[in-house]
Amino acid sequence: MDTLLAIILGIFFGFALQRVGANNPQNIINMLRLKDLHLMKAIFFAIGISSTLLFLLMAVGIIDSGHLSVKSSYFGVILGGALLGLGFAIAGYCPGTSLTALADGRKDALFFVGGGLVGALVYTLVYGTIEETWLFDKIAGGKVMLATGSEKFEPLLPMIPGTLLAVAIGIVFMLIAWKLPEKI
Amino acid sequence: MSGQLNWFKGGLLLGAAFLFAVALVKPIGVSTQFVIADGIIWNLFSDTIVQENPERKTGYSSPNAYLDKSDGKYAKNIANPINYSFIFVLAMIAGAFLSSKLGGPTPSAQDRQAPQVWRQRFGENPFARYIIVFFAGILVLFGARLAGGCTSGHMMSGMMQTSLSGYLFALGAFAAAIPAAILIYKRK
Numbered sequence: 001m002d003t004l005l006a007i008i009l010g011i012f013f014g015f016a017l018q019r020v021g022a023n024n025p026q027n028i029i030n031m032l033r034l035k036d037l038h039l040m041k042a043i044f045f046a047i048g049i050s051s052t053l054l055f056l057l058m059a060v061g062i063i064d065s066g067h068l069s070v071k072s073s074y075f076g077v078i079l080g081g082a083l084l085g086l087g088f089a090i091a092g093y094c095p096g097t098s099l100t101a102l103a104d105g106r107k108d109a110l111f112f113v114g115g116g117l118v119g120a121l122v123y124t125l126v127y128g129t130i131e132e133t134w135l136f137d138k139i140a141g142g143k144v145m146l147a148t149g150s151e152k153f154e155p156l157l158p159m160i161p162g163t164l165l166a167v168a169i170g171i172v173f174m175l176i177a178w179k180l181p182e183k184i
Numbered sequence: 185m186s187g188q189l190n191w192f193k194g195g196l197l198l199g200a201a202f203l204f205a206v207a208l209v210k211p212i213g214v215s216t217q218f219v220i221a222d223g224i225i226w227n228l229f230s231d232t233i234v235q236e237n238p239e240r241k242t243g244y245s246s247p248n249a250y251l252d253k254s255d256g257k258y259a260k261n262i263a264n265p266i267n268y269s270f271i272f273v274l275a276m277i278a279g280a281f282l283s284s285k286l287g288g289p290t291p292s293a294q295d296r297q298a299p300q301v302w303r304q305r306f307g308e309n310p311f312a313r314y315i316i317v318f319f320a321g322i323l324v325l326f327g328a329r330l331a332g333g334c335t336s337g338h339m340m341s342g343m344m345q346t347s348l349s350g351y352l353f354a355l356g357a358f359a360a361a362i363p364a365a366i367l368i369y370k371r372k
Contacts, residue, residue, distance in 0.1 A: 005209055006268045010275025011282065013201040013212060018283035019187075020194030024291065026299035032358075032365030038191050043340070045195030050203040051344040063207045071332050071342060073349040080331025081338070081356025087323035088357065089364035090316060092299060094335040095328055096214040098321065099273060100280035106296050111314040115321020120218035122322065123329035128249030135330070139352065146346040156348060166346050173343075177195060 014100045023101040025092025025108070032089050034184055041177045048173030055166035058149055070153040072142040076135040187289040202340055209268065211345065213337030215328035216258075217273040223251055223262035234259045301369055331356070 020042050021027045030036035057063040071077075088094055093101060093112045101109035130136075141154060146169070148155040148162030157165060189197065205212045226233050237245035237256065244259040246252040251259045261267050284290055294303065297310035306312060328334040331353055333342065339357065342350020 002209070002268045003266065003271055006271035007275045007278075009201070009205050009208065009212075010272040011279035012204065013272075014276030014279025014281075015283040015288075016194070016197040016201045016279075017276070018280040018288045019189050020198055021188040021289055022198075023280060024188075024289065024295075024299065026295070026301055029299065029301050029365055029369055032361045033369050033371055034362065034366070035371060041191035042195040042198060045191060046199035046202065047340060047343045048199075049196065050199040050206075050340075051346065053199075053203055054206060054344060057207065067206050067208075067210055068345050069211050069341075070345055070347040071338060071349045073347075073352055074332075077331045077338070077349050077352045078356035080327040080329070081353040082360035083327030084324050084331065084334065085327075085357035085360030086364050087320035087327065088335075089361040090368060091320035091324070092302075093317070093321070093324070095218060095325060096276065096334065096336045099214070099277055103277050103280035104284055104291055104296070106291060107310070108296075108298055108313050108317045111318040112321040112324075115318040115323075116218050116325035117222055117321075118318075119322035119325030119327075120215070120329055121222045123326050124219055124222060124248060124250045127253075127329075131249060140348055144348050146348065153347075169346060177191065182191070 013096075014103070017097055017100045018103065022097045023104050023106070023109075025101075025106075028088070028092040028094075028097070032092075036183055037180050038182055041180050041182065043177075044173045044180070045177035048170045048175075048177060051173070052167050052170030055147065055149055055163045055170070059163040065150050066152070068145075068150045068153065070143045070145050070150070073139040073144060074136045074142065075139065077139075079135065187287050198340075202344055206341070206344070211337065211341035212272075213269065213333055213341065214273055214276075215325060215334035215337065217270055218325050219250070219258060219329065220261050220265070220270055223258060224265050227262050234263050236263075305369055 027039050031039045058065045091112050098109045098112040144154050144156050146156050147166040148158055202212055233246055235245050240256045242256045242260040244256040244263055246259040298313035302313055338350050338353035
């Protein structure tokens with residue numbers, strides 16, 4: 001059952017990435033150099049609508065909040081994000097889109113994936129020497145979310161009803177998606 | 185490019201993928217599977233990198249600190265490649281292939297070597313692109329593993345759940361990526 005779901009959901013996600021143009025490094029680079037915000041608008045809209053529906057459907061009990069999986073916050077998240085951002089700007093690929101770009105027959109994606117396997121291996125080998133450093137010092141308690149709604153993860157803003165907060169953020173994201181200019 | 189959805193329809197489709205995944209199983213993530221793929225290859229050549237360990241909840245351990253992390257979770261997935269997250273990532277490639285065959289955007293032969301913005305700036309030689317992109321791949325996956333996730337897991341899935349880590353990741357990524365892209369490719 002899990003394998004079947006992995007196949008269906010994976011196909012759906014790969015289809016969506018290809019169809020929105022995320023496989024195309026031209027679109028990523030033009031987003032990052034602030035020329036063409038097509039993908040930025042799609043990303044804001046995707047996060048906004050999925051977050052809004054997720055919290056509404058959790059509130060009425062249709063989605064099990066036990067499915068949430070919040071990642072830890074630590075200094076390495078910001079530094080790692082910046083390293084990723086640098087490579088993302090150079091190549092126009094992120095880990096997911098480099099794989100789906102293989103299906104477009106993009107040869108540069110093949111080299112990116114090769115580099116990615118090397119980068120992941122280097123990290124696997126050095127992790128043991130950095131795991132005790134400040135890089136992994138937690139920020140705001142680690143596995144935290146802004147909104148309430150999960151029994152497993154602590155909310156940062158417990159005074160605000162979680163569904164209300166998440167829906168409000170979701171609506172702001174959708175408004176940003178709508179209002180951002182497409183071409184600059 | 186023809187076949188590409190506009191931001192509204194494309195965002196809706198992308199949002200649906202993230203929502204269905206968390207509704208039915210768990211949030212989408214990709215970059216861990218680069219580690220699992222490395223581990224599967226490593227495991228072909230080593231008898232010791234993944235070991236069965238009945239004392240563990242997962243049943244596996246590894247002499248490598250990273251693969252041994254979280255009670256040997258990665259070691260377990262390396263020993264059992266037919267697991268949800270690894271199959272999911274392989275299926276993504278199939279889904280993208282399906283989309284391109286069913287009227288999605290298709291790149292030209294030149295675009296398959298390097299995007300136009302690269303060719304305009306650095307010329308037509310594809311090998312320069314391949315070498316630089318290889319190193320960019322090293323940087324991206326090293327960074328993603330240090331951060332504990334990538335654009336899918338941290339940014340999209342994370343911000344959808346209102347995780348603080350998703351916001352921190354997006355901040356770090358775009359604070360580096362936007363100036364870098366403008367410096368490298370200019371705005372003209």
